[in-house]
Amino acid sequence: MFPFSFEWIWDMSHIVFHGGLWYALSILGAGMTYCILKAAYDTAKGGEGHGEHH
Amino acid sequence: MDSELIPEGVQRCSLGKFILWISACGVVLLIGVYAMILCWVKGLNQTNMNDAYGFALWIWADLAIIALGGGAFFTGFLRYIIGIKELKNIINYAVLIGFICYSSALLILAIDIGQPLRGWFIFWHANVHSMLTEVAFCLSCYFAVLTIEYVPLVLENRKIDKIPFFHNLSHNMHEVMAVFAATGAFLSFFHQGSLGGVAGVLFGRPFGFREGVLIWPWTFFLFTWSAAAVGPCFTILITKITEVATGKKLVKDNVIELLAKISGWMLLTYMIAKLIDTWYWATHTAPALGFTLAQFYTSDPGSWYGYWILFLEVVLGGIVPALILVTRFGRTNKLALWIAITLACVGVCTNRWVMVLQVLAVPVMTFDGWFTYFPSWQEIATTILPVAYGAILISLSYRYLPVFPQERELNPLPGQETETVKQLEEDQEEPVGKLSPAAETA
Numbered sequence: 209m210f211p212f213s214f215e216w217i218w219d220m221s222h223i224v225f226h227g228g229l230w231y232a233l234s235i236l237g238a239g240m241t242y243c244i245l246k247a248a249y250d251t252a253k254g255g256e257g258h259g260e261h262h
Numbered sequence: 263m264d265s266e267l268i269p270e271g272v273q274r275c276s277l278g279k280f281i282l283w284i285s286a287c288g289v290v291l292l293i294g295v296y297a298m299i300l301c302w303v304k305g306l307n308q309t310n311m312n313d314a315y316g317f318a319l320w321i322w323a324d325l326a327i328i329a330l331g332g333g334a335f336f337t338g339f340l341r342y343i344i345g346i347k348e349l350k351n352i353i354n355y356a357v358l359i360g361f362i363c364y365s366s367a368l369l370i371l372a373i374d375i376g377q378p379l380r381g382w383f384i385f386w387h388a389n390v391h392s393m394l395t396e397v398a399f400c401l402s403c404y405f406a407v408l409t410i411e412y413v414p415l416v417l418e419n420r421k422i423d424k425i426p427f428f429h430n431l432s433h434n435m436h437e438v439m440a441v442f443a444a445t446g447a448f449l450s451f452f453h454q455g456s457l458g459g460v461a462g463v464l465f466g467r468p469f470g471f472r473e474g475v476l477i478w479p480w481t482f483f484l485f486t487w488s489a490a491a492v493g494p495c496f497t498i499l500i501t502k503i504t505e506v507a508t509g510k511k512l513v514k515d516n517v518i519e520l521l522a523k524i525s526g527w528m529l530l531t532y533m534i535a536k537l538i539d540t541w542y543w544a545t546h547t548a549p550a551l552g553f554t555l556a557q558f559y560t561s562d563p564g565s566w567y568g569y570w571i572l573f574l575e576v577v578l579g580g581i582v583p584a585l586i587l588v589t590r591f592g593r594t595n596k597l598a599l600w601i602a603i604t605l606a607c608v609g610v611c612t613n614r615w616v617m618v619l620q621v622l623a624v625p626v627m628t629f630d631g632w633f634t635y636f637p638s639w640q641e642i643a644t645t646i647l648p649v650a651y652g653a654i655l656i657s658l659s660y661r662y663l664p665v666f667p668q669e670r671e672l673n674p675l676p677g678q679e680t681e682t683v684k685q686l687e688e689d690q691e692e693p694v695g696k697l698s699p700a701a702e703t704a
Contacts, residue, residue, distance in 0.1 A: 209386045221390035225399070228452075229385075232403045235445050239438055240410065247431035 267662050271670040274661050287650045294647025297640040298373050306376045308640040314633035317618050320374045323645045325614035327363040332493025334360020335450035342443035351517045354415055354665045356497045361408045362655055366648030373644055393456040400453030407446035415663050451486055458485025461617045468551040469558050470621040480539050488610050491528035494521045495606040510673045512666040519593045526587025533580045565632035567620055579609015
């Protein structure tokens, strides 16, 4: 899973498989971090998001 | 007692009746949990799996519920990426159904691996030459996406929404939902496909083996296509069942008809591809490996796989529902719609059955007979477990969360009718998006 794991080899299969995994995890992690930090900032500022979502 | 948690402007049954219903589902759930604990404590000897059936009822259930849960990624793709506004009225429910399907699939896998404490091995010691590794990666990540899509709905609970941080968090998550939905569509494409790819690359199993493009057999694309086609049918089916159970109309006809129309055309195009694939496999691929079509559908002793299963999968579960759904009459007639969406779901479940279990049943050596298998009660109970879990989660979500945005409008409380008529008149003055002819009529 990580380059420091003993089975890790720098070949195309590892790069494609784990590249895809970390790419997806990075998007989800960055997206949620942004949402949480912005929610904390908005709350501290005293503002509230607008009514209808969906 | 729990009235403050129930969304405003909607009516729910009494708490006592609700607890009774949840308890009834809970009994089924507990039987499943008991069987699950047996499998974990005593091991996989609790199942009837054997050397011939390394994949069995659980893997079929996994593939079937993942295909049926495909409504979440495809509806999300249509709503957030393509931008079909009407689908905002059913996307919450599609996400909830997808969340239930994928969490159930992961639960079944956790039982199937025998030692769930080693479940993380597939990530840490990944076999990068296995399609199942890709499935495990994408399945886990997509479940995270579904959780992210479901959380804002939970945060919209009447009480939780009053807390400013959660209100803002829910709002922000909606703002960037397109990014999560796009990631979900990307992940779904690969894991749905790779589940099909697993059967397609089995060159030692001519029933499943297919040719293809580069490393991807045709079954890779057929599985993704069929999940995108039938997933929305399952969403409509569960919506209709919920409407019958609650005695209320929850989603407007134009939304259902639009989703049914998209699903119908996806199903029709899938069936054309499937028929070509079946014809080529029967006349070229299998004969090149020394098999005839009749050998796969024999009625030899020990086999119950006749041509009827091919007919059920392709004709009754594919062509018939596709033809019903692409016609305006089929979508607007209630009985025809019920038949079509039910048949489509049966069709995709049959497809997953043959690609998991018939593949293993067909003898590949001249001295082999048909392999038989019947699941143990533990396997059956743990397979029914997700149904009870799904019923409970749907019931809780329906009771406490604003799952259906059109519910208030379609079911006004006494004294709110005038307001609803005004709202309907405003809606007619300001049409949103372009609808199908059937939807415009509605």
